[in-house]
Amino acid sequence: DAKTTQPNSMESNEEEPVHLPCNHSTISGTDYIHWYRQLPSQGPEYVIHGLTSNVNNRMASLAIAEDRKSSTLILHRATLRDAAVYYCILTVYNNNDMRFGAGTRLTVKP
Amino acid sequence: DSGVTQTPKHLITATGQRVTLRCSPRSGDLSVYWYQQSLDQGLQFLIQYYNGEERAKGNILERFSAQQFPDLHSELNLSSLELGDSALYFCASSAGQYNEQFFGPGTRLTVL
Numbered sequence: 756d757a758k759t760t761q762p763n764s765m766e767s768n769e770e771e772p773v774h775l776p777c778n779h780s781t782i783s784g785t786d787y788i789h790w791y792r793q794l795p796s797q798g799p800e801y802v803i804h805g806l807t808s809n810v811n812n813r814m815a816s817l818a819i820a821e822d823r824k825s826s827t828l829i830l831h832r833a834t835l836r837d838a839a840v841y842y843c844i845l846t847v848y849n850n851n852d853m854r855f856g857a858g859t860r861l862t863v864k865p
Numbered sequence: 866d867s868g869v870t871q872t873p874k875h876l877i878t879a880t881g882q883r884v885t886l887r888c889s890p891r892s893g894d895l896s897v898y899w900y901q902q903s904l905d906q907g908l909q910f911l912i913q914y915y916n917g918e919e920r921a922k923g924n925i926l927e928r929f930s931a932q933q934f935p936d937l938h939s940e941l942n943l944s945s946l947e948l949g950d951s952a953l954y955f956c957a958s959s960a961g962q963y964n965e966q967f968f969g970p971g972t973r974l975t976v977l
Contacts, residue, residue, distance in 0.1 A: 793908075798869075798957070799957075800968065804965070851962055852910060856907070858907075
């Protein structure tokens, strides 16, 4: 299984952009990149996913490197509600079997 | 609220016992997934069902079993419980086999 590497923790100030990196150097051509987050005392929540092109939705943007060996989740204006553990996960095409790593714990300071 | 419901919210039991956790997926979702989250192991995928059939298996112990019923709800059965089985158990559902997953609030299992 292709693995992902994320920093253990990051800090951000409220209302500033946050860039959460993820390395996936062994990604294969059919692997999708997913991001989920887990707020305190809740189940994980879908954030965004992509294959090759950059993606935007109401929650965040996903920037994927040209060689696909890394990606960055961008929160455009962090709020206190965005404090959570963010998981970067690869899934093989035709398989929704998600293997969560340790994720990045994001702290947002007022 | 994701639309996925799990019961019970909390469960306290003793070693050696058997428990059943229940999950109702979002309306219309055909896939159900089970995950275990413990402090030392993180979030681990256990098993996936799609429209009543097992689709993928992860780190599920032989003491654990699951099934998805015709009305699409799912149950996770945990038997011969050990202290190390204490964890949060999450259920998730998705529309198809490969879609975005919606997670329930979890069942916290404590084995004493």
